Amino acid sequence: xxxxxxxxxxxxxxxxxxxxxxxxxxxxxxxxxxxxxxxxxxxxxxxxxxxxxxxxxxxxxxxxxxxxxxxxxxxxxxxxxxxxxxxxxxxxxxxxxxxxxxxxxxxxxxxxxxxxxxxxxxxxxxxxxxxxxxxxxxxxxxxxxxxxxxxxxxxxxxxxxxxxxxxxxxxxxxxxxxxxxxxxxxxxxxxxxxxxxxxxxxxxxxxxxxxxxxxxxxxxxxxxxxxxxxxxxxxxxxxxxxxxxxxxxxxxxxxxxxxxxxxxxxxxxxxxx
Ligand code: NFD
Numbered sequence: 001x002x003x004x005x006x007x008x009x010x011x012x013x014x015x016x017x018x019x020x021x022x023x024x025x026x027x028x029x030x031x032x033x034x035x036x037x038x039x040x041x042x043x044x045x046x047x048x049x050x051x052x053x054x055x056x057x058x059x060x061x062x063x064x065x066x067x068x069x070x071x072x073x074x075x076x077x078x079x080x081x082x083x084x085x086x087x088x089x090x091x092x093x094x095x096x097x098x099x100x101x102x103x104x105x106x107x108x109x110x111x112x113x114x115x116x117x118x119x120x121x122x123x124x125x126x127x128x129x130x131x132x133x134x135x136x137x138x139x140x141x142x143x144x145x146x147x148x149x150x151x152x153x154x155x156x157x158x159x160x161x162x163x164x165x166x167x168x169x170x171x172x173x174x175x176x177x178x179x180x181x182x183x184x185x186x187x188x189x190x191x192x193x194x195x196x197x198x199x200x201x202x203x204x205x206x207x208x209x210x211x212x213x214x215x216x217x218x219x220x221x222x223x224x225x226x227x228x229x230x231x232x233x234x235x236x237x238x239x240x241x242x243x244x245x246x247x248x249x250x251x252x253x254x255x256x257x258x259x260x261x262x263x264x265x266x267x268x269x270x271x272x273x
Contacts, residue, residue: 004113005130011040014109015067025103026072034105039066043109047148048127050117052134053141055148060106069104069156072096074163074198080184081170081177085209088168091252098166101150101157110153116145138181154183158191164199165192169226171204171217171244176225189229194237202226202242208253208260216262220244 004010015036021027046059077098079088092098101107116133136144167184169177179185192200204226206216219226221242233240254263261267 003115003130003133007113007115008040008044010113011043011109012036015039015105018067018105018108023103023108025108026070026099028070031067031105034067039063042066044126044128047115047117047145049119050127050145051119052116052129052145053143055117055143055145057143057148057152059145060149060152064106064152064156067105067109068160069101069106069153070160071099071104071157075099076157076161076163077166077168078158078184078188079168080182081173081179082168082205082207085207085256087205087249087253087256090256091168091249094252095248097248101153104153104157106153107157110149114146151183151187154187155191158188159193161192162196164201165197166201166203168203168205168249169229171206171219172210172212172215173218177204177219178225178229189233189236192236192238197238199239199241200233202229202240203246203249204242204244205249205253206245206262208257208262211257211260211262213261216267217244 015034017023018025018027019031019034019036021032042063043060045062047055050056050059075096075098077088077092077100079100082088088098089100089102092100092103102111114133116129118127118129133146134141134144136147167188171177173179202221204217204219204221218224221227221230221244226242230240230242250263254260257263
């Protein structure tokens with residue numbers, strides 16, 4: 001896939017927006033003093049002249065310590081398998097009750113950008129590739145420059161979460177709503193802190209755009225990989241709840257996909273009318 005050729009300017013601009021609290025996100029006094037040029041420099045420092053498929057786990061640590069992801073107690077929302085329509089991100093944006101990684105300082109800066117290191121250079125002398133980056137797959141390019149970023153930022157998000165937390169999963173995901181190899185499964189869930197997280201609420205949402213007739217749920221809260229996840233979390237000593245098609249998200253999906261058969265009084269296959 002192509003890279004974001006003007007990434008340095010974009011990161012700097014987003015850093016200034018976030019730092020100055022122009023985004024309506026919870027905004028800490030601590031961030032106000034962030035030096036954006038230095039922050040952007042540290043973003044690239046660990047990946048310059050590096051093989052884009054052999055990024056060290058800690059490549060972004062200096063950057064992430066300058067602008068750590070923080071969320072308000074009781075609002076941290078994880079998601080997995082539902083990225084296509086940006087539903088969790090949009091729900092989080094319109095309600096202060098939920099905060100996703102993409103709303104935190106580092107998540108906002110890097111959101112929807114593409115970048116990677118380069119050992120051979122491409123003429124810019126920056127040790128980055130401004131033309132093309134290898135596609136992530138666990139087999140061909142496991143320690144991808146971009147994957148290393150989201151993995152580390154996700155870990156920090158989970159580690160700092162306090163109070164009730166949420167995870168949005170796709171009830172119609174092929175292979176199961178809870179995917180064992182996902183970042184949620186491998187990085188976020190294992191880094192939640194039993195001493196401070198008071199409940200993990202699973203929000204199982206149907207795909208209102210795809211809207212497979214009479215099949216809102218391939219899995220429910222009481223079977224398949226979702227049941228497995230609940231047991232996994234309970235074995236880790238977490239309180240767990242699970243809700244199918246919670247209203248806060250259903251409303252937004254119906255606003256977005258107004259003609260979905262999953263909306264309205266004639267919604268078919270909906271056990272939670
Ligand atoms: P997904 P998830 N390496 O829907 N997050 O649980 C690379 F390179 O299966 C945010 O994995 O859910 N890409 C963002 C990967 C990205 C890998 C990633 C991997 N090992 C994670 N695994 C973001 N904002 O861009 C998955 N992907 C790609 C955090 C996959 O192709 C969020 O806090 C898809 O484009 C969220 O709670 C995307 O990552 C959780 O981790 C999501 O995969 C979602 O990761």
